[in-house]
Amino acid sequence: MGDQGRRVDGPAELDLPVEGGTLRVLRFGEGPRPALAAHGITASGMAFGAFARLLPPEWSLFAPDLRGRGGSADAPGPYGLDRHAADLCRLAEGLGAGSPVALTGHSMGAYVALLAAARRPELFDRLLLVDGGLPLPVPPGADLDGILDATLGPAIARLGLTYATDQDYVDFFRAHPALGPYWNDDVETYVRYDLTGPRGARRSKAREDAVRQDGRDLLASGDRFAADLERLSVPALLLHAPLGLLGQEPPMLPGDLVERWTGGPGGLPTELVEDSNHYTILLGDPAKTAAERFTALA
Known part of the structure; x- marks a missing residue:
């Protein structure tokens, strides 16, 4: 990682109110300009460590652990993307103090x-x-759990495993083809933050039931996402990686799908982040591009 932007020794851990309880929220930085970030399906707010360090010093990034993950693993359900979106809105109301906040999600x-x-x-x-x-294109009547197992199989499988030591868990990730070749301190911090459980039986903080419920919801909600993209009124930009979950083709967002939503007049602005995969676009050197585009977007 480069040294541009401020250095962040480690985030403050906050417990902020949402409906029915609290969420663990990681605050990176102490600037007056608030931003809010939502992580991926088996991840945590710590996924934004590299991104946060590259923001200007006047910014503070608030990255919640979504329900069922990280420090919010025991936050009450039900899960689902609408519930998570409502949580983001509740946090934005508190963080913005009457002014809009910047928003990103991976x-x-x-x-x-x-x-x-x-x-x-x-x-x-x-x-x-x-x-x-x-x-995402999903055929009518498709087996949603089957699609999840086919696309996220190793990620879901690890949620049910235990590890004798923290290093065993780190080594599991170091063998991942999309992470191992690009290993850095940000990736290791992200991985170690996810650990919980007693000595000799360490495991991920993420709950499989939350991951599956959210995954099914994501796959079944294409029409809702399409409608929301068409009516979106805030300035927006899509960054996408050429390589996918395993560090190789196909990408998470296929080229024809990106073209469909960005190719015509009034389409969503987009940028391909070269030399990145689904993880390193946020956890590696390409995070510099994400941070620069985020602060410039208006």
């Missing part, structure tokens, strides 16, 4: 951020979608 978090911005546009002054947010 992967599943991009869909959550889209729902929030479309429903409560007065709360947000920009929306950066990072490798997510476009309606």
Whole structure:
């Protein structure tokens, strides 16, 4: 990672109110300009560590652990993308103090951020979608759990495993083809933050029931995402990676899908972030592009 922007030694951990309880929220930075970030389906707010460090010093990034993940693993359900979007709106109301806040989301978090911005546009002054947010083509009557197992199989499988040591868990991720070759301190911090459980039986904080419920909701909600993209009124930009979940083709967002939503007049502005995959677009050197576009977006 480069040294541009401010350095962040580690986020403050806050417990902020949402409907029915609180969410753990990681605050990166102490600037007066608030931004809000939503993470991916098995991730946590710590996924934004590199991105946050590259923001200007006047910014503070608030990255909640969504219900069922990280420090919010025990936050009450039900889950679902509408529930997460409502949580983002509730946080934005508190953080903005009457002024709009900047909003971004990665992967599943991009869909959550889209729902929030479309429903409560007065709360947000920009929306950066990072490798997510476009309606995915799903055949009618498809086995949604089967699709999840086919696309997220290893990620879901690890949620049911235990590890003898923290290093065993880190080594699991170091063997991941989309992360291992690009390993850095931000990735390791992200991985270690996800650990919980007693010695000898360490495991991920993410709950499989939350992941599956949210995944089914995401796959079944293409029409809602399409409608929200068409009515979106806040300035928005989509960044997408050429490589996907395993660090190779196909990408998370296929080229024809991106073209469908960005190619015509009035389409969503978009940018391909070269030399990135679904994870490194946020956790590697390409995070510089995401941070620069986010602060410039208006």
